[in-house]
Structures are given as C-alpha cells and as structure tokens.
Amino acid sequence: MAQMKYYYELTISSSPHVHSPVTTQTIMRDVLIALAPALAGSIVFFGLRALVVTMVSVASCLFFEWAWCKLMKQNDKTYDLSACVTGVLLAFVCPPTIEYWMIVLGAAFAIILVKMLFGGIGKNVVNPALAGRAFMFSWPVAMSTWVKVGFGNAAPIIGSTADAVTAATPLAAMHQGQLPADTLLDCFLGNVGGCIGETSVVLLVIGGIYLVVRKVISLRIPVAYIGTVAILSLLFPMGNDPLLWCGYQLCTGGLMLGAIFMATDYVTSPLTKLGQIVYGIGCGALTILIRYFGGYNEGVSYAILVMNCCVVLLDRIGRPTKFGAPKKEAAK
C-alpha cells in the first residue's frame, strides 16, 4: 500500500492554475497614472483648488462605495481602484470653482445611483462620472462658471469662489460659429478656461499613449471618435477656415478627455471590434450635432452618455465567426 508520505494542504480548482499579472486593479492603476499629467497641468492652470477638488471627489467616491458595500453587506471591492478613477474623472469634468459639497453630492449620485444600484463594477449602463456631471447640472451656474487661467486668478482653496475673475470658454464662441479669442496653441496646451482636467490636449494625449502602450485601451474608439469629429468639422466649418475650425473643434470642449478616458470605459463600451468603431463614430457625430445645434455648447459628455445606452445593441454586431464554422455560416 503506497502510503501518503507527506501531508499538504493542497488546493483543488479548475485549470488554468496560472494567471496574467494584469488585474482589474492594475488596469485602474494604469488609468490613474495616465490621468496624472492632466491633473498636474490643472494645478498649473487653475491653482491648488483643482487638486483639492479632485481629492475630495476621489475620497467621496471611495467612501460612498465602501459605505454602500458595508450597508448592503456586499463584498467591499474598493481595492480595485475603479472608484478612484470615477472620482478623478468626475472632478476633471467640473469647473475648478465648484463648491466642495456639490462634488460630494455628485460623487454620491455617480457611485450609488449609477454604479452600485445597477450591481456595482461591470454592471452600470452609463459612465458614472459623466452621469454624475449630468446630475450636477442641477446647479447650472456653478457648473458653467469658468475661471480665467493663471496663478493670479486661481480660485481660493477655502472660502468663496465668487471673486475669481471669470472668462468664457472657447466653446462658447464656437457655439456662435465664431473662432474663439484663445490661440489654438493655448487650447492645445490647456492654457484656457474650462473644466479641471479637460483643457490640456497634449497632457491627455500623453496619458492616452501610455494606455495604448500598456494595452489598457485600443485605438479603435478614440480614433473613430476623434476622426469623426475631425471629418465633420472639416466638412462643415460654419464659414470659417476649415483647418483652423477643425483644430479648435479637436482641442476644446473636453474632446480628448472624452475620447481617450470616458468613451473607452470598458463597462460602458461595446465588446466587439466593429461595435467599438461604430460606437466611436456615433460619439463623434453626436458631439458635433450637439455642439452645432444643441442648446448647450458642450457635446462630449451627452454624446457619450447617449452612446452608452446603445452598447447593448452594438454588442450584437461584429461578433467573431467561431473556429471551424460551416462555410454557410461563415459567409454570413
């Protein structure tokens, strides 16, 4: 009789028994790293209040997710860092002068109503940060007061922000069909009024390149999205120089933030390659439609929210043909 010579606590499970080092947590960490340059830029453009708003937003998102899990006796999954990403993105789409209590409520809406009530990570239909922003338009004045950039004009960290010198964003002028007063270079660098994280094209693109290199996102959605906006603005320049008009359309209004970081959110974007391309095109077309004809001059966030709702349909197109499918089926 062959005896058991050793006794070990052996674990039994289905194969595979090894795992890729990439986990939800490392992906979210990469997204946070990719957002860091834009955050650093926002501190330069808008002062330390931008950083404090972002920190309040992140802390609120983490707290609400943790509290919800405790309250509902669910597994606390805040360690996956997805709430941190939501927090940063929510702050990035708010003006630096936003009141802290407003962003706390926005975070509560994003995390509890949009994410946790639908079942937590992976189950939400629309992007929590963008939905939180849409909710925060309950305070339209606070959400569309744009402070003039530069250290001298930075909003105070504590106390009233009412004294800050305000300025119009480039999009406001463009909504009237006119080229904005800011130079295209300022728009590209981010040295213009706007939301905390949306202004600097160059810093957002650096983050995007990092995400593509790390294979966190593919180019499909950002290229389809930005490409569609570029083509449509070239075709319909509203009487301006097409190239200059197109440049302003691409470099303003949070397009880069939306195309690189919001539209590529795994949970609320399609699974199939074709679905992703159609989704990107849809986002681009809706962005232009809202910017040209909408009552409000900012198109990116609502375009993405609308396309989020189409994902369930877009998942049905472009499914791969299974290996060894009969010719008839393969031809379909």
Place this chain on the structure above:
Amino acid sequence: MAFFFGGVHPKGNKEYAEHKAVQEFPEPDLLVIPMSQHIGAPCKPLVKKGDRVLVGQKIGDNQGLCVPVHAPVSGTVKSVEMKAHTSGTTVMSVVIQNDHLQELSPEVQPRTQEAVDKLTPEELMGIIREAGIVGMGGATFPTHVKLSSGIGKVDTIIVNAGECEPYITADDRLCQEYPVQMLGGIQVIMKVLGLNKAYVGIEDNKPKAIQALQDAIDPKTGIEVKVLPAMYPQGAEKQLIQAVTGREVPSGGLPAAVGCAVFNAATCKAIYDAVYEGMPLIKRIVTVTGDVVMDAKNLMVPIGVTFNDLMEAVGVSENPYKVLSGGPMMGAAQYDLSVPTIKGVNAITILGHANNFNVEDSRCIRCGKCVDVCPMHLMPVLMYKALYSGDVEEMKSVHLMDCIECGCCAYTCPACVPLVLAFRSGKQIMRDAAAAAAKK
C-alpha cells in the same frame, strides 16, 4: 509565417527543467498500475494477488475501444483493488511489489529493420495496440484506432512537439535526446497511413530540440520540421493543424475531416519502442517541475510511480499550493498524492502560494480581453453571461460547446473570473438538457 488567431503568452518557466537531461527514475518498491489509462473501456485485470509478473507482461486488457496495460517491473502482484487516480476518482488498479530483478517477459522481442520492413500496416497496428500505446500528450486516445480510422482519409501527418504549456520540457528533452526513436516512430506512422510526408510542429523557443531534429532527419524520409511561434495554445490539436496546414477543423469535427492526423512526439517514440524493441508502453518522460521545486527534473518514469515518490525526488522549498497532473494551463489539480503516473501524464507541476489568484465574488468588467485571446473565436464574456442566466438556448447560440478549455480567457481575465470552471459546468448543463430533451 504560420499562425492562429488569439492565444496568450504565459510566462514560459521552462528554465526550471529545460537544461536537465532525462534521468532514469530509480524504481520504487511499490507501483500502482490503473486499469484505465486511456479513453474507452477500462481493462480487466489478467493477474491476481500473488501472481508473479515480468517486465512488459500484459496485466490487463479488454474488448472494444481499449488498449492493454503492462507491468513496468518484475515482481509480485500485491493486490488488485480500487485506487485513487489522477482523474479524481478511484479505478481498479494492480499493485505490484517490485523485486528489483528486472526480469524481461518473453513477449518482449526486438525486431531487425528487415523484419520491420516486412510488416504490413495491419500487423503494425496490431503491434501498436498490443503495446498499449495511447496519445501521450494527455488525451490518451488509443493510437491504433486513430491510425485505422485515418487510413485513406488522412493526407497530412502532424507530429506535435509544440509543448506550449508553461514549465513542461518533456517533449523538448525527448526531441534532443531521442530524435532517432521519435523519427523512426513517425516513419512507422507514415507507413501505416501510406503517406510519404510528415510535419513535426515545434515552437521556436526550443532551438536545441529543433537543431537535434534537423540533424537527425534524413531528407529522403519526407519528414519536415515546422517551426512555429511560441504561443499558447500552439499545441492544441485544432490550432496546430491550422498553424501547419492552414486548414480549419470544422466545429464538432475531428482532424480527419480536413485530412489531418496529429500524434504527440512521445507517442512516436513509444511506437518506435514497440515496433523495434518489442517493448510495450511502460515508461515515459515526466517533467517534475514548478516554482517551489528545489531541483526540477526530467525523469524516465515507469508507469505506476506515485506522485509522492516523484515529489520526493525533486524536493519542495515550501508547502505546495497545488500539485498538478500536467501543466498549469490545462493540468488537473490533485488532492491525493498517492495517485500513480499514467500514460498521459507528461508533467507534474508543483506550484506555490504565489499562484493563488482566486478572487471572491469576481466581477466581469467587460474589457473584452477574453474575446481577443480565444483561439476558437468565441466570446467567453457572453458565454459566461449566458451561463449565469441559465438559458440553455442562449448557451447554444454563443457556442459554449466549441470551447476547448485551453484556459486563455481565464488566464487573461483581469477580474479573475473562473471562466473555464464555468464553461465546464455549462457544458454539463447543456448535455443534461440534451439528454432530458431526448427522453421526452
């Protein structure tokens, strides 16, 4: 460059054992020979307690889809009883007390090249059956059945030396140390199937094995080495056929449907041993390796040596987390280490606690990485969703049954969703539903 769609690049971890030459494993005092080491009907024991057995003596056989099993050592039958098996169940097994005399059975008679040349394909298939040869890559399908069903249908022979599983180096060492035997076995297969061409598929991360094969190949034999990019699951049958020939085995079909037959490298050597040496399949190369193994080895192991004995031969540096029969991508975790090595076990992989990636309440984040890596072009994310909903029709529509359980999706899933586990149970649900529908 030949390629297939999908796949992953798990860390190879071949360095533990790839430079270790094959050593003879010192025969232990007790061996457990299960009567079921192949797909098909289990053997009936031909010996009883107290019988003396000799090396290579047939100790179990049966009718139908079955190959015999043989005594790997000489000695006395200690018992015939149900014993633990790598499949997780217990099977009838013959326990042999080794007398260390290595007395050969008179049935074991070598053949000269002239004698082999005179053998007909039918006689060769008979020898292969009587030698108990099965697919040694893990599937353990009786080789003589694959050969006889392939005559006339197969136009391309592919020998699988891909060894895409991490850690395992058994076929790598086989190609380096026994190329003549392996190529001789391939020629026997070519003769049986009446073909003058065969390909050996091997991954480009085994340069020494490729060199050894190319040095040993006589161009007149029509055997050609096909170097394939290292990618898991390159050695999966359907993917290998696609990579070598560009043909796609139809869904639900066998390789013969596209004129291909795939044989494992170790099977080819076993065929050579049976035909030329007259020696049935009683030994095989087993890589005993893993990240907590102190001295990984490639061992020539008699069938029936327990995992305990093999673990003792390599030593472990910490309490193992899992002990696998096979490699880490498709191997089966064992809980009882008194299980014996059988014909289809090419490796024992011993993993430490660093490999615990189990996540409680794992949540799909819809990243779609599983879709990108699936070599069967399926959508594991939707298969999992269908399974979760319990909708059998939906499971059919996402082709759950086409899953080959290679593990690429579960390996790559950032949320650590146990996809393969889910699909295995999903297939059972579908089989049960089909059986229930048939009853009505």
